Amino acid sequence: MKVIKKDNYILIEGLKKSYGERQVLGGIELNIESGEFVAIVGKSGCGKSTLLRLIAGLEPADHGSIMVNGQQLTGLNKTSRIMFQDGRLLPWKQVIENVCIGLPDSEKIKAMDALKQVGLEDRMNDWPAKLSGGQKQRVALARALVHNPSILLLDEPLGALDALTRIEMQDLLESLWMQQKFTSVLVTHDVEEAVSIADRVILIEDGVISLNQPILLPRPRQRTHPAFSRYMEEILGKILNRSSPKISLVRELQES
Amino acid sequence: MKVIKKDNYILIEGLKKSYGERQVLGGIELNIESGEFVAIVGKSGCGKSTLLRLIAGLEPADHGSIMVNGQQLTGLNKTSRIMFQDGRLLPWKQVIENVCIGLPDSEKIKAMDALKQVGLEDRMNDWPAKLSGGQKQRVALARALVHNPSILLLDEPLGALDALTRIEMQDLLESLWMQQKFTSVLVTHDVEEAVSIADRVILIEDGVISLNQPILLPRPRQRTHPAFSRYMEEILGKILNRSSPKISLVRELQES
Amino acid sequence: MKILTKETAKKFIPWFLPFTLLLGWQLLAWTGAIPERILPAPSKVVIAAIDLFSTGELLSNVSISLGRALAGFLIGGIIGFVFGLLNGIFRITDLLFDTSIQMLRNIPHLALIPLVILWFGIGETSKIFLVALGVLFPIYINTYHGVKNVDKGLVEMGKVYGLKGTSLFFNVILPGAMSSILVGIRFSLGVMWLTLIVSETISAHSGIGYMAMNAREFMQMDVIVMSILLYALFGKLSDVIARYFEDRLLRWNA
């Protein structure tokens, strides 16, 4: 496996995006260093997926710019792979073929590896329609990982997974990232997940970045590390405080 | 709103289900009392959705029986509503119409209420395709709730929601359930969610119920309650221990 | 400004090819490369059209045909639609009828004329019957396909949420099959006009099909070409109608 990626930094300046009347992103400023692991959190509908789609070059911005490796992004971002929130497996391709999508023939053997890593090697010849929700998600994850991209964009990749599988997959992600040092942007609704894997956690609120929190914990991350829960409190506090009157819940969480 | 539901207990005996060669459920024994709130957890692909589909009468069992209110279930379970893991909004109906599906005309006003409760009243006239992942999920939740069913089956209803929205929705679910006392079966991958809302948590492993843990905490549940984390440890421990060698992680979690 | 030009371009580009063809043809006719008697110049065709129009002949032919076409379309369309639905939904009607319909669909109208005369005589009934028969199949086959391809998950959802019978049909199955059904309608709106040329050989005295076949018999190339152009316009018209319904009924898919 290749180990060192070349520079894959992303510079986002004044990024705005509206759908019709509704402004979703209202001026995002964000620099992501090459090989950095950034997690994005925020309320449902706050524009996390939209930001990821813009970075992937799937949609044009209304204002502002995205630079990848110093180059203005226009059209598809060829250095990136995105794992979509809704999986998007090709229903007419068997699991293994879905993982192979877009791979050069010479690398097709890697697909089997990736499938093994997400624990689905015995399902390689099934149609996607026969998989459970979490299994589909893992196939999509395997597909994104096998491409060995310079920039990996993950939109809630583990949202449908149980605690155990989720931890396994987080470990898998972290170890692959440590090996290959790709630049990674992870959208997640799970703050614990964000803190346990990312170098930096970003909170989107009202279309702008309202929190930009570096996580300075040693790796491999220990959830028992005293600072871990402080980070979580900090971020959760910001999320829950600002936009909700349910202080009691926040307090509960902060106290725990 | 109606407050008291008639008896809605569910008796499941020796339930088996295979897809082709693959046995998914291998003899489930489960009694759910009327008005009880049961949460089901288990590894991805362990058969949670399958069990829910069987209770909803969407698929016939291979062996065993499901009794609802003392009656053998054959065909669709008319007293239940299921919220599917994959949302299943009708793309050709606007949000509000999707919530209204199957409602008698006289109750259509309730749809607006439900939409408000999930925080999407301003999106009522949008097409589902324009919603974010979490928004879609909340529309599906509103649709399930508005029917006021005697038995509510929820398949990962909050899987795509951020921490705040998730807590709001859990509160919503709990308060509705306390008011209406419907029988409720919740599939979730989040053990914390299970413990904080259910009367009983059930773990499916290898096609059978390997843990059947009543949660004897007072309501409204406090995450700060000392027993809360003991319950979580117990269940997580069972999940992580049995099927994984990553004891370190388990220990971490148990220690926290 | 730019949007305006884009919009107008969208309106005009589709007519580029037909008009270029017409122009080329007119030029060839002028230079004498195409002899008049073989392919009359568009200008001649227009004159023939104006001629027929001013005598009221063209209008009466078209309107008589239109009556037959619509009657046949309604009858055949409804039958095709109903069978498409039934066979798409119910296993048993599918088994019972699909094979028969697939066989029936392949019987050429021209060969059927003797039998049609036998069954329905030489009046309007036979003409409308043939149009109905022609229209039936595109609608049948596309409705059938549309219904079969409605997302099973959505049908399941509908059933769980208490829809059944007509409410399941109108809320889930019909909208799910609509895009395919509209393809069938688009196709059969064309067939509707097409069939007239066969059915109006049965003892007709008027109608666009009659006019075309009559002109062919009497070698009036200008009228033949005019009928062909008229048919082409009707083809475009059916397309416009189908598109209108697509835009209305498939808004959610935009």
Next chain:
Amino acid sequence: MKILTKETAKKFIPWFLPFTLLLGWQLLAWTGAIPERILPAPSKVVIAAIDLFSTGELLSNVSISLGRALAGFLIGGIIGFVFGLLNGIFRITDLLFDTSIQMLRNIPHLALIPLVILWFGIGETSKIFLVALGVLFPIYINTYHGVKNVDKGLVEMGKVYGLKGTSLFFNVILPGAMSSILVGIRFSLGVMWLTLIVSETISAHSGIGYMAMNAREFMQMDVIVMSILLYALFGKLSDVIARYFEDRLLRWNA
């Protein structure tokens, strides 16, 4: 045992209706309710068929027609397919060609014959041309519809994962449009035979269309009816072929 009966039922039920019709007709013929001269009994039709078969006439007619049909099918099918794809994928070709094709599709073959003879003479070319023209549109319209309706999300996914051009086409667009394309193929396999009855009026002396029209001219009702039945069988055959491909190509959808 039960599965066996179910399987056999599935095989036989589709033939219930055709056979009941045949039987009723035979009975009516025996009782004399239908005069022999006008609608010969099925038994007579069978005799006519055996007759034509034993002289080799039937087989040679069918095989000659089959040649024309297949040639036309290939040419028209490919053209329709290609245009359906192009117009489904590219906005510009869509604007340029769709209107023209929608117009062309509505021109009746019978009216076109004078022009076809002018362009292609009275030989095989004109016959094959007409079949190709007839086959073109069902394939075009269904390919177009299929391509337009491929899940945009999947196309996007394909592009993100580095598919483009042919690989995007073969991995995403074609399989996504396949079910609709197969409807077009099913339809046009029928049209392929149907068009022959028109094209074989162009100075033919063999072929199934010729046989039918010739019989109609001289009121050989047994041959007419036999041709009709033959066409019907071909209709069923095209259905079987289309279904075979559906079963193979749409396995994932089962």
Next chain:
Amino acid sequence: STDGSTEDVIRIGYQKNGPLIILKTLGTLEERLESEGYKVEWNEFQAGPALVEALNADSIDFGRTGNTPPIFAQAANAPFLTVAAGKSKFEGSGILVAEGSSILSLEDLKGKKVSFSKGSSSHYLIVKALESVGLTYSDITPVYLSPGDARIAFEQGQTDAMVVWDPFTSSTQINMGAKLLIDGEGYTTDRDFFIANKEFAKENHEIIDIVLEEIEKSSDWANNNHGELVKMLAPIIDIDEASIEMAVKRRVYGVDSINDEIIKEQQEIADTFYRLDIIPKKINVKEVMDD
């Protein structure tokens, strides 16, 4: 079209129900033309108008039609010449009524449904017959059908009378027991016409003469061998022998060169059709007659 060899080809259009089928079946023309370095290509047509259509498009060089298609061809400026005529054959053309029909005379046709194929010799015949008893075309309800379809409508009682030519006439008489109200005598001669592509006729005069000669010969054979002729035609036309026999017995095969009388007959048809608005302009049939 030539098949690439240096040999010349004459492309002949024929109908199954006409004199050329005899020549084709006998095969004598091929033998005769082979020595002239010509090949024969036979093209079958189901109706006269289709044959003329092909002639107009230069797809055939020579053919036979009834008496009306050349009128339409001339009105459409088709480049052809009428090179010869057939013999008069009015006996086999006529108006048929069902046995026991209340129609006993031409006058009785008033208000009745009469079927014939539009623009055919039968069309002319019915107009002439009506005129002869002071009726006009609008006194009947015309039902335009081709002979095969007309027969079904007639047998079903959908039409009251049917105007048609042999062997449809004889077949209907024999198989259905229909009666001939009148035949063509005194109304029409109902000749065949031999027509040729104008250019071809000018450049290959001798060939056409040879063809006409051979037609003449085959006609003589046909006239003298009714028994064999019936046996020859029955399987080709596929009508019962009795009907064919009746048809061949009441006609004479042969070739007449164009003369004033024939021109007059044809001009009369043209004028009638112009009057009835079937052709759009007045024509002078002499212009396309090769004499």
